Amino acid sequence: MNYSNTFIPTLREVPADAVIASHILMFRSGMIRKLANGLFAYLPLGLRSFRKVEQIIREEMNAAGALEIKPTVVLPGEIWKESGRWDSMGEGMLRVKNRLDNDFVVSPTAEEAVTAIVREELSSYRQLPINLYQINSKFRDEIRPRYGLMRGREFVMKDAYSFHRDDESLDETYQKMGRAYRRIFKRCGLSVIPVKADSGAMGGSGSEEFMVESDIGDNTLILCKKCDYAANVEKAGCAPDYTEQTKVADETPLYEKIDTPGVKTIDELCAFLNTSPQAFIKTLVFRAVNVDLNLSDAPGCKALSKKVNSTYPEVFFAAAIRGDLDVNEAKLAALLKASEVSLASDSDILRLTNAPVGFTGPVGLKSLPLIADQTVTAMTDAVTGALAKDLHLKHVAYGRDFTAWMTGDIRTVKPGDLCSVCGGELYEKKGNELGHIFKLGYKYTRSMRVSYLDENGKSAIPIMGCYGIGVDRTLASVIEEHHDEAGIIWPASIAPYHVIIIPIKYDAQVKTAADRLSEELEQAGIEVLLDDRSERPGVKFNDADLLGIPWRVVIGDKGLAQPSPQVEIKRRCEKENRMVDLDKAAEELAKKIREELAELNS
C-alpha cells in the first residue's frame, strides 16, 4: 500500500486531553479520532491493528470450541426485565424508547440475549455443553470517559456464554477459556497478570481476571512477593493474623461501660485508653441495595418485603471488624449478594441504632443484622461502641457478649499482610482489566427459566459461565507495553503493516527499487507500507518511528550505487541498522517477520 493512497493523518502535537501513552500515540499516529467524549472512530491504520486483535481472539475462541453468533447491538428491554437487571444495572446502561414506546437497551453486555436464544432451542442434555460468543459493539454510559480507548463509552467486546449440565462440564470449558485467554494475550505480545478472584486459601476458582499493570488502572491488585498469588483487592484474602486467640472468654472480666466524652474515632479512643487499634471492634452501618438473601429471621428485617425479582431493594446492616482493619465494600456486597453497598448516612445511623455515629457497637444490637469479619470472632477482650453517646464498652468477648448473624471475610487486604498460600509478604499494583472469565452459576438460567430434559427425562436447569475480553482495551494495552518516546513499537502480530519502505526520494532508480521490493514482500505475504510522499527524509523517519512498523527499509541512491545494490534495514525495537543486498532484502525480512510471528503464536 502506498502511503499517499491511504489516510494516515499523523500529528506532531499531543491532544490536550490525552495523558497516557496509548491515547497520545493512537492520536498522533492517526489510528483514531474523537467523535465525542468517549466515542472514537478508528481510521484505516488503527482499524488494521484492531482487526488483527479481533482475529486472534476469534481464532482462539474457535479453536477452543466456541461458536460465533451475532445478536443485535440494540436489545429488547423486556429480557432485561426478566433477568431483573433492568432495575439493577443502574444509569451506566443506555436505555431507549422507540417511536412505539417500546423499551430498548444499547447492549452493555449480552447474558440476557444469549440466554434468551438458548432458552428457545434447548431441549435435551445432548445439546450441552454449548459455548456461544460474539465480537460486537457495546455501550456503557461512563460519567467520566477518559484515557482514550481505555475507558470509552462505546467499545467492542468479545463476550462468550457457555451452558452446561453440571459443574464438571462448566469447569472444563472454564479451564479451556482460561488457556485460550493466555494464548490470546501472548499472541498479542502482552504481559498479563491472571488474577484469581478467590483467595487462594479457599481452593478452587470461579473467576479469573486478566490484568495489565497500569498507573491509571481501575483496579488494585494484591500480589505476593514469594509465590504467584494475585487477586483483585475486591476479593483478595490473606493469612489469618488474629492476635490474642489463646485467651478464652471465661478469663475475660465481665464487660463494663466506660465514659468516653467526645471520643468518636479509633485514634482518639486509642489515645484516650492508651491502647492499640487491634484491641477494638469497629462497627459500621451499611446500606445494601437489591439483597438476594433470605432475611426472614434477620434482626430488624421483619417488616421488609421483596421486590418482584425476589431481592430486597434496600437493607441496612451492621458490619464489625477489628479496629486496625477496613471493611471492603466489594467483599461485603458479595457476602450479602447485593448489587451495591455503601456507608449509611449519619441520620440513618441515628435512626437505626439510637446512637450517633462513632458509638455503634455489637452488644445489644437488635435493630440490624450484624455481619462480623473473621477477625472479630477471635476477639475475646475488646473495646466497642456502647450504642449510646459518649459511651464505650470494654472486656467485650465474641460468643459470650454477642454473636453475628453472619460471619465472613470482609477485610481489605493491605500491603504487608501475609499471603494465604505461602505466607509471603503481599504488595499492591494498579491494573486494568482486559478480560474476565467467570462461573456465572444459575443466575440467568433460573431467572429466565431455561430448562432441558436430562438423561432420565427430568427437567433440569443448565449452569452458565461467561467470558469477556475488551478488544479496544487489549489493543491500547499493547501500545502501553510497547512504545518509546518516539512512538509505537508493534509486535508483528498486531502491527498494521510489517514493513515500511522509505525511499529517500521516490523517483528514478530509487522508485524502481522501492516498488520492486514492495512487490516482492507482498508476494511473500508481508504487509508493506511504501512511503511515497514527497516529504523530507527526516519527516518520513519520524513518522515511521511514530507508526511503529516493526521493520524499516531505507532506499537511497548511495546504497543502490554499490557494486551489488544495497538497502538499509532496521528493526523498530533496535538501535542498529545495517545494509543488505537489495536482491536478498525481501527474503531476509520475510524470514525475520515469520520468525517473530511464529514465536508470538507458539
Next chain:
Amino acid sequence: MNYSNTFIPTLREVPADAVIASHILMFRSGMIRKLANGLFAYLPLGLRSFRKVEQIIREEMNAAGALEIKPTVVLPGEIWKESGRWDSMGEGMLRVKNRLDNDFVVSPTAEEAVTAIVREELSSYRQLPINLYQINSKFRDEIRPRYGLMRGREFVMKDAYSFHRDDESLDETYQKMGRAYRRIFKRCGLSVIPVKADSGAMGGSGSEEFMVESDIGDNTLILCKKCDYAANVEKAGCAPDYTEQTKVADETPLYEKIDTPGVKTIDELCAFLNTSPQAFIKTLVFRAVNVDLNLSDAPGCKALSKKVNSTYPEVFFAAAIRGDLDVNEAKLAALLKASEVSLASDSDILRLTNAPVGFTGPVGLKSLPLIADQTVTAMTDAVTGALAKDLHLKHVAYGRDFTAWMTGDIRTVKPGDLCSVCGGELYEKKGNELGHIFKLGYKYTRSMRVSYLDENGKSAIPIMGCYGIGVDRTLASVIEEHHDEAGIIWPASIAPYHVIIIPIKYDAQVKTAADRLSEELEQAGIEVLLDDRSERPGVKFNDADLLGIPWRVVIGDKGLAQPSPQVEIKRRCEKENRMVDLDKAAEELAKKIREELAELNS
C-alpha cells in the same frame, strides 16, 4: 466441523410471521433467530454466510481504493444538528439522551460522522480524492418491520463516503463504485437490476440503485421492453405524449366559466362534459416540508421565513398536470428540494384557495406558487377548476391564461408509457434495493463547513459521493434467488460450508472414511460439515437440502464394500447423484468447488 459440535437448530415448521422464502428458510435452517420485532440474531451457520458477503464487499471496496474505518454505532446528536438532519430525519432515527442529558443517535447512516472526521484532517487538495467506508450496525425504527432480514430495525450496512476536488474526480470514483457493486453482486451469485435514477432522456447520471426483483419489494421499477432502460418510478421519465400540441393559443376561444354543480372528480366531469381526461388540467395542493428553494418572489410566500438550517419548514404549493396523469410526490419533492411532500388537507385547501376541494385551478391563482408538469405547458384548450364552488373554466390555454412559477416533470410513469430512450413500451416490476450509489454534491460539506486549500492556495469546498449496500439484505436476496421447495441452494461463494458429508451411520469403517474425507477436504481448503448425528438418514438428507450446502457426500457400507471403495456425491442444484472412488472424492470435489468459485469471482 462436526455437526454435533456446532449449533444448527433446524425446524420443520414455518414461523407464523414468515411469508417470504429467505425469512422462512433462514429460520428453518437455524441461520437466524428473532430477539424482538425487527431484531434478529445470527446463529453460527447464518453468521458464516453473513461474513462471506461482508468479506466480498470488503475485498471489492479495497480493490477500488476505498479505505475502511470504524466510527461508533452511537453518534453524537450535535453533528446531526449541524447538517440539519436532526430535524429532517423524522421518527425513523432512534434518538437517545444519556445520563448527562447529551443527545445521541443510534446511527441510521453516517454522512455526518465521516464528514466530521474528514473536516478535521483535510487541509490540502493533495489529500483528495478520499473514499472512506465502514461495515457496521445501523438502526432505523421501522414502524412495521417484516420479511425477516429484508426489513429489520437493526441491520449491517456498508456505507462509503468520498470527497473530491471536482465533478470529474467524483465521477471517476462513482464509476469505480458502480463497477465494484456489479462485481460484488456477481460474486454473490445475484442478478441485480441497476436502476438509473435520472430519466435516460436527460443524459448523465448522479444516482444508481441496485435492485433485485421481489414481489414484496418496496420499490416500483419502470423497465423498457426493448432496451435496458430501468428506473425507479420515483424518478422514471417517459417519451413525451403531448396531444394537441399543434393548436396555438390564438386559435383557442377566450376561456369562460361553466356551471358544474356537485361535480368534483375528473370522472364526473368527463361524464358531465362528455369529453376525456386528457382535456383537463388537474390542479392539486401539496404541503412540502423543509423546502430548500429561494421563495422570495414566489406567490403567497412573502410571509414565510427560513429556519436556522436555511430551509422553509412548511410551504404549500399547487401542482397542475394533465387530467389522465398522476402527480408523483417523489419527483415533486425532488423538484422542490423538500424532504417530504404530501397532499394538503381539505381545510388547508379551502383556507389557501378560497374554494373547496375539487375546484382548484391555475387561472387567477395568486395565493400559492404553481408547479406545472411539462404536459400542462403543451395544453392550449383545457378544462380546469375555477377556484369557486361548482364552477369550472373551459378554453384555458397555458401561456395565455396562466403561467407556472416552475415547470418540470412530475408525472408518474405508468406501464404502457413509452421509453424516452428507444420508444419501446414500458412495464413495471416490484423490487428491493440492495445498494445505492449517489452523487451527494455539497449538501454536507457546505452545511458542515468543510474546506481545503486548492492548487492556488484558495479555500474550496469538496464535493461528495456516497455508496451503500445492505449486507443482511444482500444475503437474504441470495436465498430469494437460489432456493427450491426443499431449502436453500447456496452459490459456493456464500455457502456456510462447501461440502456436507453424511455417513449413513457414523460408526466403524463408515466413520473412518468420513473422517478421512473430511480431513482431506479441509486440507485442500474446502469447508466441510460432517453430519455425525445419530439421526435417521432421511432426517440428515432433509437437513442437508434445507441447509443448501452445494455438495453432498453420502458414505455407506455398500459403497465402501466395492472392490474400489466408493462414495456418492450430489450437487445440491442438480437431481442426479453418482458414485466416485473414495480415494479421488476429495480431489474431484475440491476441483468442482474451485471452478464454481472462479466462475463467480471472474
